[in-house]
Amino acid sequence: MTGQGVTDRFTIAMHPIHDADYVHVADRLIYQNHDSDLDDPVSSMAKALSTVLYELDERQCRELFIELPSEWLVRIDLLPTPPSQVVIGLPRDLEVTPEVADSLNRIRERNYRIAMPDPAGQSMGADLQAFADIIEIDASCPLDSERLETLKAGGYQLLVEHIQDHEQLEQCLEAGCDYINGRYLSQPHYHASKPRGRHGNRAAQLRLINELYREDADLHRLHDLLLQMPHLHVAILRRANSSFFGQSQQQSDLRRAIQVIGLNELRRLVMTMSLASNMPSSRITVRLALIRAFMCQNLAEPFRNIDPEDAFTTGLFSLMAALLDEDQATLLEQVPLDDGIIRALEHHEGHLGAILAICEEHEQQLAENTSEHTAEQLQKCYLDALDKAATLMGRF
The missing domain is CATH 3.20.20.450 (EAL domain)
Structure with a gap:
């Protein structure tokens, strides 16, 4: 095209x-x-x-x-x-x-x-x-x-x-x-x-958003993801060297630049430039993926043997192929995910697979307008996921 x-x-x-x-x-x-x-x-x-x-x-x-x-x-x-x-x-x-x-x-x-x-x-x-x-x-x-x-x-x-x-x-x-x-x-x-194209690793871009909004965001992991995105790398260096941050020496190291601008400013920069980059994925699909990811995370919270972050990633990557216009098998080969997440995505196996299946079933009920008798806790998880997705991506 x-x-x-x-x-x-x-x-x-x-x-x-x-x-x-x-x-x-x-x-x-x-x-x-x-x-x-x-x-x-x-x-x-x-x-x-x-x-x-x-x-x-x-x-x-x-x-x-x-x-x-x-x-x-x-x-x-x-x-x-x-x-x-x-x-x-x-x-x-x-x-x-x-x-x-x-x-x-x-x-x-x-x-x-x-x-x-x-x-x-x-x-x-x-x-x-x-x-x-x-x-x-x-x-x-x-x-x-x-x-x-x-x-x-x-x-x-x-x-x-x-x-x-x-x-x-x-x-x-x-x-x-x-x-x-x-x-x-x-x-x-x-x-x-300048015209913007598909910069860097597109799968890494959504992994970056996932990591940015974790409560315990790992700066080392953020650094490794950002290295794959030259347009964001340059923008972060520019921002860190702006007069607002008052650096006496020019910052040319990405890791140091991230520390200078801080997590909140990094979130603002990444989300603004992601909206501006006009990725080929559908904005509706992005929102659906985030709602599903947050709902999976909410459903995993009460269970000690299920990592809520793994549940979030499972929900997000269940729509990643549609987001990135990729074949799912090819995408999963390119992205180093935990074996449990891969089994959940490919075969709905394990605890993560069960949670993903519950989310997909709930979405189907909503689409068919038959969810009036949905369990109260399940509906609560879904409504909270709606709020979290709106906070993250906004109404667009």
């Missing part, structure tokens, strides 16, 4: 934002996917953030303004860091559901600032204004000085956009605007990301 395994070309624009003294203090991220007709806001934002955070050279510690779609706002584990250098923008048409409102509160608790378009005259916008720190003013419309004074008195900072001339600029500054965004002062900078 032409182009199989290679993502679309992607361009981002960094629009300079100046303060009232005309100092370049921030950039607004704008992105465009040139070749794809797919409307996938999660993947598109992941590609944009992956490019600006992990591929571009140092941004001189300027703030980054990014407008996040609702699908990304509820994925706060993937928000870029540090919060002191990131301003989260809200789309004008954002619907304030209870889930979104809860996420916005948690975003503020993590000390991110939130920016939104001026909601004057819009009831839904007024609901969002309670979460905002910065209000964006459109200078192409007549300025309402009284409105701006009210916003300033309410403690909001003001970012003015679409300034056309010096007179308009002076009016905005006199009204107390704190940020200036637009071509009048400076032109945006454009960056085209």
